[in-house]
Every structure is written in C-alpha cells, then in structure tokens.
Amino acid sequence: MSNKVELKGKCLCGAVKYKLSEKPLFTQACHCKDCKVLTGSSYVINSSVVENTFSIEGEISSTIKLQAGSGKYVQMFFCNKCGSYIYTDYESAIGRLNVRTKTLEKSEEFPPQAHIFTKDKDEWVNLSNFNNCFEKMYDPKETWPKESLSRIKEYLNIKK
Ligand SMILES: [Zn+2]
Numbered sequence: 410m411s412n413k414v415e416l417k418g419k420c421l422c423g424a425v426k427y428k429l430s431e432k433p434l435f436t437q438a439c440h441c442k443d444c445k446v447l448t449g450s451s452y453v454i455n456s457s458v459v460e461n462t463f464s465i466e467g468e469i470s471s472t473i474k475l476q477a478g479s480g481k482y483v484q485m486f487f488c489n490k491c492g493s494y495i496y497t498d499y500e501s502a503i504g505r506l507n508v509r510t511k512t513l514e515k516s517e518e519f520p521p522q523a524h525i526f527t528k529d530k531d532e533w534v535n536l537s538n539f540n541n542c543f544e545k546m547y548d549p550k551e552t553w554p555k556e557s558l559s560r561i562k563e564y565l566n567i568k569k
C-alpha cells in the first residue's frame with residue numbers, strides 16, 4: 410500500500426480544515442494524567458505524522474508551551490472558534506506533529522497501535538485483549554512498523 414493519500418480532517422465547527430498527504434506514521438492512545446486533564450477524558454488518541462505532510466487552513470490558536478512528562482515542551486493547537494484540539498507539537502518529536510486522530514474524517518481507519526502510560530489508566534478502561542500496552546513510554550525502534558521508521562528517518566535526512 411502506498412503512503413501517498415489524501416486524508417482530511419476538521420474541527421467541530423468546520424472553520425479549521427487540514428489535509429495529510431501521507432498516512433500517519435503511528436497512532437497511539439495516552440492515558441497519562443496530563444492528557445486526562447487536557448481532554449477532560451480518560452485518554453487521548455494521537456496520530457504521529459511527518460510535519461511536511463500536514464497542511465492546515467483557518468484561524469488557529471495555541472496554548473502556552475507546557476512541560477511534558479519527558480521534561481521537554483509541548484504546545485497544543487486548536488480552532489479559534491470552537492476550541493477543538495487539532496494537533497500537538499512535542500519538542501521531543503523532531504520532524505513530526507501529532508494530529509488528534511479523532512479530528513480525521515476517517516479516524517476509524519486509524520485505531521491505536523499502542524496504549525501508553527497505562528499505569529495511569531482508568532480501571533474501567535479494559536485493555537485485556539490488547540497486546541501493545543506500556544506502563545510508560547516505549548522505544549519507537551521496537552514498536553513502530555519498520556516502514557514508518559524509515560519514512561521519518563528519510564525525512565530527517567533530507568531536512569538536514
Ligand atoms: Zn472550529
């Protein structure tokens with residue numbers, strides 16, 4: 410399957426729209442305490458994308474830079490009008506952005522490939538049938554598909 414696609418996403422009110430020219434590298438659910446507060450929910454689902462495959466239009470605002478669990482900074486971007494969270498820029502994720510998976514039109518095609526920070530998982534979220542669970546973070550080199558690792562590696566090499 411080719412990675413070249415055209416995936417579309419948008420906020421709730423439709424004022425912000427974005428496109429992805431390649432499929433996401435990896436999709437994961439994070440159950441950490443910060444993500445709970447940020448989303449007002451039990452976990453967030455993010456899809457990691459190569460930054461130059463993402464294009465967005467419409468008025469967006471950003472949060473202040475917040476410190477992530479890694480100690481590095483993170484900034485969230487959302488629609489000015491309806492407040493839907495669209496994507497996150499993690500300082501630790503070089504060359505990548507994290508789109509909020511559920512803002513994608515065909516989000517059901519991108520279920521979480523891993524669940525992270527399950528040490529903070531709500532008890533009533535049952536992941537007993539799911540293998541790729543991590544107490545905290547994982548090593549992408551061991552968890553991501555090889556194809557995704559080579560795509561981001563290639564991009565970072567071109568960027569240099
Ligand atoms: Zn909106």
Ligand SMILES: [Zn+2]
Nearest residue numbers: 439440441444
């Ligand atoms: Zn989190």
